[in-house]
Amino acid sequence: MTVLAVAASVALIAGCNGENPGKPSTGQPASSPAGSGLPRAGAPKVATPLKTTALETNACDAASESEVNSTGVTLKTAEPQDIAGGKGCLWIFTNTSGTVTGNLNVSQPDGLSHLYALKAQGSGVTTFQPVADIAGYPAVVYANGGEGPGVCTLAIGVRDDMMYVLTTQLFSGSPKYNDACGLLTKFGEFAVQHLKAAQ
Numbered sequence: 001m002t003v004l005a006v007a008a009s010v011a012l013i014a015g016c017n018g019e020n021p022g023k024p025s026t027g028q029p030a031s032s033p034a035g036s037g038l039p040r041a042g043a044p045k046v047a048t049p050l051k052t053t054a055l056e057t058n059a060c061d062a063a064s065e066s067e068v069n070s071t072g073v074t075l076k077t078a079e080p081q082d083i084a085g086g087k088g089c090l091w092i093f094t095n096t097s098g099t100v101t102g103n104l105n106v107s108q109p110d111g112l113s114h115l116y117a118l119k120a121q122g123s124g125v126t127t128f129q130p131v132a133d134i135a136g137y138p139a140v141v142y143a144n145g146g147e148g149p150g151v152c153t154l155a156i157g158v159r160d161d162m163m164y165v166l167t168t169q170l171f172s173g174s175p176k177y178n179d180a181c182g183l184l185t186k187f188g189e190f191a192v193q194h195l196k197a198a199q
Contacts, residue, residue: 038160041116044130044138049159052104054198055191060089062102062164062191071186072175073097085165091187098150098170098177100187105155105163112157115140134185135192141181152180156188164191 039045055062060078068075074094081088081101088103108114118124127143131154139156150170155163166184170176176183 036161038110038113039116039157040110040113041120043111043113043116043160044157046111046137046157046160048136050137050192050195051199052158052162052164052195054195055104055164056087056106059087059103060091062089062194063091063187064190067190068187071183073183093174095173096171097174098168100166100168100184102164102166102187102191104158105165108163109161111159111161111163112138112140112155113160114163115142115155131181131185134188135196137192139185139188150174150177150180152184154181154184154188156192158192158195164188164195166191 058080060080063078065075065078068078068091076092076094079090079092081090081103083101083103084107086104086106088101091100091102093099110117115125115128119128124144125142126145127141127147129141131139131141133139134154134156137156137158139154141152141154143151143153150168150172152166152168154166156166158164166187168180168184170180170183
C-alpha cells in the first residue's frame with residue numbers, strides 16, 4: 001500500500017513536467033526568469049524563496065529522529081530514496097504502523113502552480129484543499145483518488161518553482177491513523193525549518 005500511495009502521488013506531480021523521456025534531472029532547477037509567469041492559476045506567491053541544496057544533498061535531514069518521535073510516532077529507520085520527482089526520504093515507523101515519504105519535486109518546475117492549474121482545469125485532483133501556511137510557506141493537501149483514514153499528501157511551496165511533497169500511509173495501529181495530515185504538517189514544519197537554517 002505504501003509504495004502504491006507514493007507512486008500515485010509522484011505520478012500526479014511529475015506527470016506534466018514536459019521533460020524528454022530518459023533525460024536525467026539535474027536536481028537543481030534553473031532560477032525562474034522574470035517572465036516565467038509563476039505563480040499562476042491562482043497559486044500563492046512564495047514571498048521568501050528557499051535554497052533547497054541541503055535537502056537535495058541529504059533528503060533525510062528534513063526530520064531528525066528526535067523530531068519524528070516528538071510527533072507521537074516512533075521512528076524505526078530513515079532511508080534515502082530516488083523517487084521519480086527527485087531525491088527523497090522514507091521514514092519507517094516501528095510496529096509496522098506506517099511511513100512518511102518526503103521529497104523535493106524537482107521534475108515539476110511549476111511548483112504549487114501545477115496543482116492549482118490541475119484544480120482549475122477540473123482534472124488530475126480529487127481532493128484539493130489549501131491549508132494554513134507551514135512555517136510561513138503556502139501549502140495544499142491534495143489527492144488523485146485513494147483518500148481515507150491514514151492517508152494524506154501535502155505539498156509545500158518552498159519557491160514559486162519548487163514543492164516539497166510529503167505522503168503518508170498509516171495503518172490502524174498508528175497513533176496518528178486519524179490525523180495523517182496533522183502528522184505531515186509537523187514533518188513539513190521540520191523540513192522548512194531545516195531549509196531555513198541552511199540558507
